[in-house]
Amino acid sequence: MKHSRFFVMGLALVSVSMSWAAENLASDRWDSFRGDPQLTGRATGVFPDQPAPLWTLQDEDGFEATAAIVDEVVFIGSMGGRFRAVDLATGSEKWQHESGSEIKSSALLHGDLVYYGDESGSLYALDRHSGELRWRFETAAGITSSPNRSGPCLLFGSYDNSLYCVDPTSGELRWQVETEGYVNATPGVWQEQAISAGCDGYLRIVQLQSGSEVGQVSLGGYVGASAAIEGDRAFVGNFENQVLAIDLRLAEVIWIYDNPDSDFPFYSSAAVTEELVIVGGRDKTVHALDSMTGEARWTYPAGDRIDASPIIVGERVVVATQGGRLLSLNLSTGSLVWSFETGEAMTASPAIASGRLVIGSLDGTLFAFGDRSEVNQP
Numbered sequence: 001m002k003h004s005r006f007f008v009m010g011l012a013l014v015s016v017s018m019s020w021a022a023e024n025l026a027s028d029r030w031d032s033f034r035g036d037p038q039l040t041g042r043a044t045g046v047f048p049d050q051p052a053p054l055w056t057l058q059d060e061d062g063f064e065a066t067a068a069i070v071d072e073v074v075f076i077g078s079m080g081g082r083f084r085a086v087d088l089a090t091g092s093e094k095w096q097h098e099s100g101s102e103i104k105s106s107a108l109l110h111g112d113l114v115y116y117g118d119e120s121g122s123l124y125a126l127d128r129h130s131g132e133l134r135w136r137f138e139t140a141a142g143i144t145s146s147p148n149r150s151g152p153c154l155l156f157g158s159y160d161n162s163l164y165c166v167d168p169t170s171g172e173l174r175w176q177v178e179t180e181g182y183v184n185a186t187p188g189v190w191q192e193q194a195i196s197a198g199c200d201g202y203l204r205i206v207q208l209q210s211g212s213e214v215g216q217v218s219l220g221g222y223v224g225a226s227a228a229i230e231g232d233r234a235f236v237g238n239f240e241n242q243v244l245a246i247d248l249r250l251a252e253v254i255w256i257y258d259n260p261d262s263d264f265p266f267y268s269s270a271a272v273t274e275e276l277v278i279v280g281g282r283d284k285t286v287h288a289l290d291s292m293t294g295e296a297r298w299t300y301p302a303g304d305r306i307d308a309s310p311i312i313v314g315e316r317v318v319v320a321t322q323g324g325r326l327l328s329l330n331l332s333t334g335s336l337v338w339s340f341e342t343g344e345a346m347t348a349s350p351a352i353a354s355g356r357l358v359i360g361s362l363d364g365t366l367f368a369f370g371d372r373s374e375v376n377q378p
Contacts, residue, residue, distance in 0.1 A: 030069045030353040033106035033146035034269060034309065037189035038229040041271030041278075043313040043352040049328070050338050051357060051369040055091035063360025066106040066146070066309075068114070069353035074368075075114050075128070076360060077103025083116060083124075085131060088356060091368060095131035099124065105156075106146040106186075106349075110168065117143025117156060123164075125171060135171035139164065141182075150189040151208050155196075157183025163196045163204070165211060175211025177204065185226040185269075188234065190248050197227045197236050203246055215251035219244055225309075226269040228277070230291065235277045237266025243279055243287070245294060255294035259283065269309040269349075271317065276331070278317050280306025286319055286327075288334055298334035302327060308359075309349040320346040320359055326369075342367060 028045035035043055061080030068075045069088060077083040079102045085094040105117035114128040119142040125134040145157035152174060153165035159182045165174040181200030188195040193214065194206040199222055205215030221240035228235050233254070237243045243257040243266055259281070268280035276297060277289040286300040304323030311318045316337060317329045322345045328338040344361035351358050357369040 028353050028355075029071070029109075030067070030351040031109040032068060032148060033066050033108070033186050033349070034226065034228065035311070037148055037150050039148075039186060039188040039226050039269065040228055040230060041269065041309060041311050042273070043311050045313070045353065046355055047313045047316065047318075047352055047357065048355070048371045049316070050372060051340075052372040052374075053340070054356070054368045054370045054374055056368070057086060057091045057093070057366040059360075059364045059366065062362045062364040063348050063366060064104045064362065065116070065360070066349040067351040067358040067360065067366075068107040068109050069351055069356070069358060070109045070128070072354060073128075074358050074366075075107040075109065076358075076366065077105065077107065077116055077118070078360070078364075079103065081118065083107075083126070083131075085128070086366070088354060088358070088368070091366070097124070097126055097131045097133070104144045108147040108149060110149050113168070115147040115154060117145065117147065117158075119143070121158060121160065123147065123154075123156060123166070123171070125168075137166050137171045137173070144184050146186040148187055148189060150194075151192070153194065153208050155187040155189075155194050157185060157187060157196060157198070159183070163187060163194065163206065165194070165208070177206055177211055177213060179204070184224045188227055188229045190229050190232075190234070195227055195229060195234055195248065197223045197225065199223060201238070203227060203234065203236065205248065205251060215248075217246050217251050217253060220256070224267050228270040228272045230272040230274060233291070235270045235272055235291070237268065237270065237279055237281070239265035239267075241265065243270070243277065243289060243294070245277075245291070257287070257289050257294040257296070259285075259287070264305075267307045271310045271312045273312060278310050278312065280308065280310055280319055282306070284321075286310065286317070286329065286334070288317075300327075300329055300334045300336070307347040311350050311352055313352050318350050318352065318357065320348070320350055322347060324361070326350070326357075326359070340369070
C-alpha cells in the first residue's frame with residue numbers, strides 16, 4: 001500500500017489527540033450509503049468547523065463508492081474491484097477482498113457482516129473483521145445500488161431491471177420485483193415497506209414481507225438518485241431539472257421544485273431534516289428547499305457540478321464537487337464555513353463518523369479529515 005503526499009510529507013501528520021477523539025466515539029457511526037435506512041444523509045456526533053487532512057490512501061483505479069465507518073474502521077470498494085477495511089485513525093489497511101469487478105456500490109455494515117455489490121452483478125457478504133466471504137448472490141447485471149436492511153430483507157437494486165430482497169444471513173432470494181428500467185438507486189425503508197426510485201421514472205412502494213407492490217408514483221423522468229425519507233414523505237430529484245416531494249401514505253406528488261434559472265439534472269441524493277431538503281445539482285449549485293412547500297430557502301454556487309450526495313452534521317452541510325472541492329456550509333443560511341481543494345474530481349459522497357470525514361476521489365485518493373489538534377504542526 002502506498003500513501004500520497006499528505007502522508008509521505010511526514011508521519012508527523014498523524015498524531016491522535018486522544019482527549020478530543022474520545023468525546024466523539026460512542027455510537028457515532030456511518031454504516032451505510034446515506035447513514036440510516038431512511039437515507040436521510042444525517043450524521044451524528046461532532047465534526048470540526050475547520051477540519052484538516054490527516055491521512056490519505058492511494059488506489060490506482062479510483063473511488064466512486066461512499067465509505068462506511070464503524071468501530072473506527074473504514075470500509076470501501078474501488079473501481080479496481082478491491083474492497084478494503086482501513087484503520088480510521090491511521091489509514092493503514094486491515095484486510096482486502098478482491099471481487100475482480102468495478103465497485104460503485106457503497107457498503108452496508110450490520111452485525112458482523114459487511115455487504116456490497118459490484119459491476120459483475122454480484123452482491124457479497126463478508127465477515128467485517130477478517131474479510132472472509134460468507135455468501136455471494138448473483139443477479140443478471142451490474143449492481144450500483146447500495147444495500148439497505150430492514151426486517152427480513154437485505155434490499156438492493158440491479159441493472160437487470162429488478163429490486164431484490166435477499167435473506168441477510170444466508171443470501172437466499174426472498175422476492176424480486178421487476179421494473180421497467182435499471183434500478184440505480186438505493187432503496188429506502190418506510191414503516192414496513194421498501195421505497196425504491198427507478199431509472200424508469202417511477203417510485204415504488206413494496207411490502208417488505210411479501211414483495212407486493214402497493215403503490216407507484218410517476219417521478220416525471222429518469223431518476224438515478226435515491227429517495228430520502230423524512231416522516232411520511234420522500235424527496236428525490238430527476239433528470240428533468242426537478243426535485244419532488246412524495247406523500248407516501250397517499251402515493252402522490254405534493255410539490256415539485258423546478259429551478260427557473262437553469263435546466264440541469266439532479267443526480268445527487270438529498271439530505272433531509274424536518275424543515276429542509278438539501279440537494280446538489282449538475283447546475284453547479286447546492287439547493288436548500290423548504291420541506292413543506294418546495295420553495296428555495298437558499299442556494300450556494302459551488303463552481304462545479306455536484307453528483308455526490310450532501311451530508312448534514314449538526315448545523316453544517318458538507319458537499320463534494322466534481323471540481324475537487326470540499327465545502328462546509330451553514331445549514332440555516334448557506335454561507336461558506338470551510339472549503340478544501342483536493343485537486344481531484346469527486347462523485348463519491350462524504351462519510352462522517354467519530355469526528356472524521358472520509359471521501360474517495362475518481363483519481364484514486366482516499367482522504368481523511370479531522371480536527372486540527374490531531375495534526376502535528378512542523
